[in-house]
Amino acid sequence: MSPTAQKSIRSFNEYRKKLTFEQVMKLFLYAINGEKDSLRHMHQELRDFRPLKEAMELDTIHYSH
Numbered sequence: 001m002s003p004t005a006q007k008s009i010r011s012f013n014e015y016r017k018k019l020t021f022e023q024v025m026k027l028f029l030y031a032i033n034g035e036k037d038s039l040r041h042m043h044q045e046l047r048d049f050r051p052l053k054e055a056m057e058l059d060t061i062h063y064s065h
Contacts, residue, residue, distance in 0.1 A: 019058075026056050 012021045019027070027042070030052075036042050046053055 023056060023058065030056070 009021045030036070031042060036045075046056065046058060
């Protein structure tokens with residue numbers, strides 16, 4: 001990975017509120033691969049499917065109304 005990309009990722013992680021860059025990438029890849037309809041659907045799966053929570057290193061995810 002280029003030094004510029006590494007710097008951008010470190011910067012993202014410094015100013016994050018809830019998710020690290022790695023967690024964001026995992027969520028994007030999970031959503032794309034599983035063709036998820038919405039963040040609400042992902043919230044339900046994270047709530048109900050423990051292996052997914054462990055892989056994402058998340059307890060919950062919330063969507064806005």
